[in-house]
Amino acid sequence: MSKAFNVSRQNGFTTIAITCFVLLYLPIILLVVYSFNSGTSVAIWEGFSWRWYQSAWQNDQVQEATVRSLIIALWASAISTTCAVLAALATTRTRKFKGQAAVFAMINQPLMVPEIVTAVALLIFFAMIKVATGYTGLAYLIVAHSAFCIPFAYLPIRARLQGMDLSLEQAAADLYATPFKVFRRVTLPQLWPGILAGAMLAFVISLDDVVITEFVKSAGQDTLPTYMLGQLRRVVTPEVNAISTVLFGISVTFVIAFTVLGKIKN
Amino acid sequence: MADLSSAAETQASRRRWLLLAPALFILVFAAAGPLLITLVYSFLTPGDYGGVEWQASWQAWFNVVMERDIFDDTLGWSDAHLSIFWRSVKLSLMTTVLCLFFGFPTAYFIATRPKKQRDLWMLLIIIPFWTNLLIRTFAVVELIRAEGTVNTLLIWLGIIDTPIQMLFTEFSILLGMVYVYLPLMVLPLYASMERLDFSLVEAGYDLYATRLKVLRRVILPLVKPGVIAGSILVFVPSLGAYVTPRVMGGGNQLMIGNLIELQFGQGRNWPLGAALSITLLAIVMVALMAYVRAAGNQEPHRV
Amino acid sequence: MVFAQVSGDVEKTITGGTLKVATAISVRNLRKVYPGQPPVVALADASIDIKDNEFFTLLGPSGCGKTTLLRMIAGFEHPTAGSLTMHGENLLELPPYKRPVNTVFQSYALFPHLTVAQNISFGLEMLGKPKAEIGRTVDEMMALVKMTEMADRQTGQISGGQQQRVALARALAPKPRVLLLDEPLSALDFKLRKDMQLELKRLQMETGITFVFVTHDQEEALTMSDRIAVMNAGEIRQIGNPRQIYDQPAERFVADFIGDTNFLPAELIETAGQTATIRLSSGKQIAARAAESGSQKGKVTLAVRPEHASIGPEAEGLLAGTLGEVVYFGTDTHYHVALEDGTGFVVRQQNRPDATAQFSSGDRVGVHFAPGIGQVLKD
Numbered sequence: 001m002s003k004a005f006n007v008s009r010q011n012g013f014t015t016i017a018i019t020c021f022v023l024l025y026l027p028i029i030l031l032v033v034y035s036f037n038s039g040t041s042v043a044i045w046e047g048f049s050w051r052w053y054q055s056a057w058q059n060d061q062v063q064e065a066t067v068r069s070l071i072i073a074l075w076a077s078a079i080s081t082t083c084a085v086l087a088a089l090a091t092t093r094t095r096k097f098k099g100q101a102a103v104f105a106m107i108n109q110p111l112m113v114p115e116i117v118t119a120v121a122l123l124i125f126f127a128m129i130k131v132a133t134g135y136t137g138l139a140y141l142i143v144a145h146s147a148f149c150i151p152f153a154y155l156p157i158r159a160r161l162q163g164m165d166l167s168l169e170q171a172a173a174d175l176y177a178t179p180f181k182v183f184r185r186v187t188l189p190q191l192w193p194g195i196l197a198g199a200m201l202a203f204v205i206s207l208d209d210v211v212i213t214e215f216v217k218s219a220g221q222d223t224l225p226t227y228m229l230g231q232l233r234r235v236v237t238p239e240v241n242a243i244s245t246v247l248f249g250i251s252v253t254f255v256i257a258f259t260v261l262g263k264i265k266n
Numbered sequence: 267m268a269d270l271s272s273a274a275e276t277q278a279s280r281r282r283w284l285l286l287a288p289a290l291f292i293l294v295f296a297a298a299g300p301l302l303i304t305l306v307y308s309f310l311t312p313g314d315y316g317g318v319e320w321q322a323s324w325q326a327w328f329n330v331v332m333e334r335d336i337f338d339d340t341l342g343w344s345d346a347h348l349s350i351f352w353r354s355v356k357l358s359l360m361t362t363v364l365c366l367f368f369g370f371p372t373a374y375f376i377a378t379r380p381k382k383q384r385d386l387w388m389l390l391i392i393i394p395f396w397t398n399l400l401i402r403t404f405a406v407v408e409l410i411r412a413e414g415t416v417n418t419l420l421i422w423l424g425i426i427d428t429p430i431q432m433l434f435t436e437f438s439i440l441l442g443m444v445y446v447y448l449p450l451m452v453l454p455l456y457a458s459m460e461r462l463d464f465s466l467v468e469a470g471y472d473l474y475a476t477r478l479k480v481l482r483r484v485i486l487p488l489v490k491p492g493v494i495a496g497s498i499l500v501f502v503p504s505l506g507a508y509v510t511p512r513v514m515g516g517g518n519q520l521m522i523g524n525l526i527e528l529q530f531g532q533g534r535n536w537p538l539g540a541a542l543s544i545t546l547l548a549i550v551m552v553a554l555m556a557y558v559r560a561a562g563n564q565e566p567h568r569v
Numbered sequence: 570m571v572f573a574q575v576s577g578d579v580e581k582t583i584t585g586g587t588l589k590v591a592t593a594i595s596v597r598n599l600r601k602v603y604p605g606q607p608p609v610v611a612l613a614d615a616s617i618d619i620k621d622n623e624f625f626t627l628l629g630p631s632g633c634g635k636t637t638l639l640r641m642i643a644g645f646e647h648p649t650a651g652s653l654t655m656h657g658e659n660l661l662e663l664p665p666y667k668r669p670v671n672t673v674f675q676s677y678a679l680f681p682h683l684t685v686a687q688n689i690s691f692g693l694e695m696l697g698k699p700k701a702e703i704g705r706t707v708d709e710m711m712a713l714v715k716m717t718e719m720a721d722r723q724t725g726q727i728s729g730g731q732q733q734r735v736a737l738a739r740a741l742a743p744k745p746r747v748l749l750l751d752e753p754l755s756a757l758d759f760k761l762r763k764d765m766q767l768e769l770k771r772l773q774m775e776t777g778i779t780f781v782f783v784t785h786d787q788e789e790a791l792t793m794s795d796r797i798a799v800m801n802a803g804e805i806r807q808i809g810n811p812r813q814i815y816d817q818p819a820e821r822f823v824a825d826f827i828g829d830t831n832f833l834p835a836e837l838i839e840t841a842g843q844t845a846t847i848r849l850s851s852g853k854q855i856a857a858r859a860a861e862s863g864s865q866k867g868k869v870t871l872a873v874r875p876e877h878a879s880i881g882p883e884a885e886g887l888l889a890g891t892l893g894e895v896v897y898f899g900t901d902t903h904y905h906v907a908l909e910d911g912t913g914f915v916v917r918q919q920n921r922p923d924a925t926a927q928f929s930s931g932d933r934v935g936v937h938f939a940p941g942i943g944q945v946l947k948d
Contacts, residue, residue, distance in 0.1 A: 004647030008378040017375030027405035043418035083289035090285035114506025121300035147296035208398040469678035471665040473692035487682040
């Protein structure tokens with residue numbers, strides 16, 4: 001019996017695809033593996049060891065940078081998600097309004113403008129403010145992060161909102177609920193997976209940011225990624241591997257959580 | 267009647283802008299506003315220790331592409347800058363093409379898996395997408411460094427004696443960028459392919475098209491929106507790439523992003539940095555508008 | 570005449586008065602089983618000989634396997650067992666793009682990125698025909714389906730009926746020997762469908778191409794086909810021309826699926842060749858058509874078409890009962906009779922302008938039909 005004809009098969013595609021997946025994960029897997037290397041090389045395996053995790057844990061600079069990254073990410077996530085929720089409520093499930101295109105362009109701007117351009121613009125602008133006020137705290141970073149996190153929080157919230165039936169809120173209003181009560185008792189219970197997803201996305205984006213942070217930060221204000229960037233210029237030990245592996249683990253966890261959130265139905 | 271409805275509309279409108287206010291405020295303050303200031307700065311004079319002197323000048327814009335020879339004061343094209351622009355465009359285009367070459371079969375593969383499996387395969391693509399850019403770039407560095415995995419392996423196998431120089435070349439930048447931007451190509455391609463009506467593919471085969479012909483004449487035209495979207499999604503960020511060329515290229519192989527950074531570091535020419543940024547932004551905007559136009563033209567073909 | 574000559578080999582051998590027509594497609598014990606708990610038998614040992622130049626219909630309810638069989642001929646499904654040949658050539662070894670058959674898909678599957686003319690020329694381009702020839706054939710095809718003015722339209726801009734005609738033209742352009750049509754008329758509205766049925770029949774007769782037509786609409790099958798294969802649950806229940814299928818259903822399913830039928834419990838007394846003597850529940854005996862494969866004595870089911878029966882006074886009928894609903898249909902009237910033995914029987918009578926209603930609801934009536942009219946069904 002001759003073989004069946006598979007309509008969707010294309011010559012060589014499966015091979016290239018599988019090769020792609022392998023090549024995509026190979027560097028990362030090696031990275032993770034060598035973070036457990038007992039030797040100092042990133043290529044020659046000398047045995048299993050936790051030493052690099054320990055040294056990273058005990059490294060003052062790493063500790064400082066981690067704390068700073070988390071503080072910024074938490075603030076940026078909170079601020080951007082709040083702004084995004086309000087913005088999503090204002091722009092979804094409504095008729096076309098004047099200035100709609102401009103608003104969308106504004107909200108999605110960080111996605112369209114190359115990061116280096118934004119980084120430079122903020123450097124210039126904040127430098128002016130620094131000269132004028134003398135303030136050199138974390139606020140610059142938090143504000144900068146909040147700004148570019150807004151579209152990342154906005155998109156999942158908007159997507160979720162679009163799938164929600166407007167007539168439910170209208171029914172609540174018909175039953176004497178004020179707009180705030182409608183939001184709290186009808187909209188929010190349905191919307192929360194989208195809000196959580198948006199907050200998580202914003203958190204990860206903030207945590208991962210390199211370019212804008214590098215330009216906006218003052219001396220000594222390293223976040224974890226900028227610390228690593230600095231380390232790459234010097235002798236590289238598997239300590240960087242260890243930090244990377246931890247961050248990678250966080251990413252994977254967040255991706256899975258994000259996917260699960262997306263599957264939650266009303 | 268008209269009064270009531272317009273009053274309600276004004277109230278709704280006011281409410282809308284109130285809700286938008288926080289987001290817009292932050293975005294104007296920390297995204298759009300600074301861009302305008304950058305534009306202004308591009309018309310100023312560099313300060314001695316960085317920063318600017320508030321004195322209007324075309325110098326920066328001039329220096330984007332031209333330079334004054336230090337010896338005989340003649341005007342000429344800035345070879346250094348032009349070669350950097352050329353390198354950036356070249357590498358970005360090559361990155362896009364390579365991402366297309368690898369990404370198209372990958373997206374097609376995922377789109378032709380049984381429905382239940384597809385989410386799992388997409389998860390494998392999304393995980394690198396969410397992973398820190400620096401980590402991914404670093405992972406590739408680990409492979410191709412002089413003391414990295416590949417060289418160590420080759421020496422151990424006896425194929426070579428001394429490590430091959432792979433890092434700090436245009437090749438390594440290209441490798442890094444393809445590695446980093448591949449998921450960005452796969453995502454929109456997959457979105458397009460998932461919607462492909464395979465009965466059209468069957469019709470192609472029914473009408474005597476071979477596999478290659480079906481790919482070229484039926485599948486490719488139908489997933490063109492995905493191809494265009496993916497290409498833009500890769501070309502634009504790769505043009506403005508900063509981290510990857512810095513890490514993979516060392517200080518030698520500069521792309522536009524690195525050139526810009528230089529002006530705020532040792533180069534101490536903020537206006538030039540500003541002008542270069544605005545130039546990059548302009549190129550990106552043009553590319554995006556071309557995309558919107560191309561995407562718009564797809565409308566009549568859509569089923 | 571559009572086609573210069575009838576495509577395909579037609580051997581009409583006149584040998585002592587018999588006409589021999591070549592077989593276009595030969596299906597032998599074709600089987601398709603999908604694995605699972607339990608395995609799904611989509612097609613169970615189907616065997617058919619489809620002749621050249623015939624309009625052959627596969628008829629049956631959803632899931633009966635008709636589409637599976639059609640797709641196997643096209644090459645998009647592969648059988649688990651069995652053989653499939655066309656003019657002697659083993660089709661199973663050929664991929665779809667090497668088989669000289671073309672399909673009209675149920676969803677039309679028109680290429681949205683090509684114009685009407687480009688869709689029609691697609692197959693010819695793939696075959697590498699010279700440009701001039703392609704141009705001529707495309708013009709021919711568009712004239713055939715009356716779409717010449719729409720040549721440069723995008724397929725998304727034309728109506729459903731027009732899309733259907735483009736799909737037809739596209740499949741006919743490469744002049745295949747066999748054309749497969751997968752419920753092509755199901756998306757059209759009633760009037761359009763009726764028009765297209767006549768169109769398709771005319772096209773088939775003009776071009777002489779073998780049409781293999783799939784439908785679930787029995788009326789469609791009866792009006793268009795030379796022969797019909799009635800299918801159910803993966804099996805072919807009966808093959809015959811429309812007349813045979815309608816007048817001589819081989820079994821209960823076919824009788825029930827095609828048109829309306831009355832089923833009467835009866836007893837088979839004896840058979841003599843094509844004729845059987847049966848006793849009805851009222852005790853009266855009558856001659857009927859015997860089942861094809863011969864019938865066993867004893868309990869049988871007799872099938873009688875509503876229009877072959879008449880209603881009259883109780884004493885004159887073969888069976889007696891009470892008249893229930895009388896439904897007026899314009900052209901006919903349906904009389905629903907509750908027979909004495911409990912079965913329901915519908916009599917359909919054509920309305921005559923002069924006749925007056927003789928019976929009304931509640932009357933005792935008799936049902937009568939002529940000898941040789943009823944069909945004994947093999948259970």
